[in-house]
Amino acid sequence: MDPTIRERKATIRREALARRDAMAEDSRIEASLAVCDAVAAHVAASPAIVSGFLPIRSEIDIRPLMTAFADRGAQLCVPAIVEGELQFRQLLRGAALEPQGFGTFAPGAEAAVLDPELMLIPLAAFDGSGGRVGYGRGYYDRAIARLRQKGLDPVLVGVAFACQEVDAVPMDAHDVRLGMIATEAGIIRPSG
Numbered sequence: 001m002d003p004t005i006r007e008r009k010a011t012i013r014r015e016a017l018a019r020r021d022a023m024a025e026d027s028r029i030e031a032s033l034a035v036c037d038a039v040a041a042h043v044a045a046s047p048a049i050v051s052g053f054l055p056i057r058s059e060i061d062i063r064p065l066m067t068a069f070a071d072r073g074a075q076l077c078v079p080a081i082v083e084g085e086l087q088f089r090q091l092l093r094g095a096a097l098e099p100q101g102f103g104t105f106a107p108g109a110e111a112a113v114l115d116p117e118l119m120l121i122p123l124a125a126f127d128g129s130g131g132r133v134g135y136g137r138g139y140y141d142r143a144i145a146r147l148r149q150k151g152l153d154p155v156l157v158g159v160a161f162a163c164q165e166v167d168a169v170p171m172d173a174h175d176v177r178l179g180m181i182a183t184e185a186g187i188i189r190p191s192g
Contacts, residue, residue: 131169
């Protein structure tokens with residue numbers, strides 16, 4: 001990665017996360033519910049396999065949306081970090097979860113590994129053209145690249161709070177743009 005891009009992304013990440021952290025808890029809850037409703041309404045088809053995530057720190061909480069997809073018949077999975085890469089493990093009600101680092105949890109090694117058709121992706125920051133800043137390790141970019149190498153083309157939906165939007169995200173060659181971004185302010189469908 002270009003060091004200049006890395007530094008710019010680090011600054012964008014730090015500032016956007018500070019804005020997110022500054023949101024009142026009740027505002028985060030209401031905004032999370034609004035995003036869940038908006039995505040459920042905009043994704044009319046029922047994908048067979050949906051990857052989501054369990055929220056950390058002040059991150060958006062999409063568990064109601066994951067439940068809505070499960071109620072439509074989708075299998076759910078969440079990322080587990082295995083040897084420095086994401087593995088999407090099936091999430092079943094009542095299954096034990098293991099710490100993954102970063103304060104998040106995932107099903108254990110006995111869980112089925114799934115290839116998601118729809119990926120709900122957490123964002124540190126984003127722009128209107130589908131650029132995203134994650135937490136700086138490139139996990140999602142590499143996981144999406146591996147899925148595409150298998151001939152799969154998952155629908156990529158970034159989910160975040162509106163306060164995390166920035167004017168422009170610097171992009172490296174390996175960075176993957178999102179097809180849709182959902183915030184409490186509405187749905188963004190990048191054209192580029």
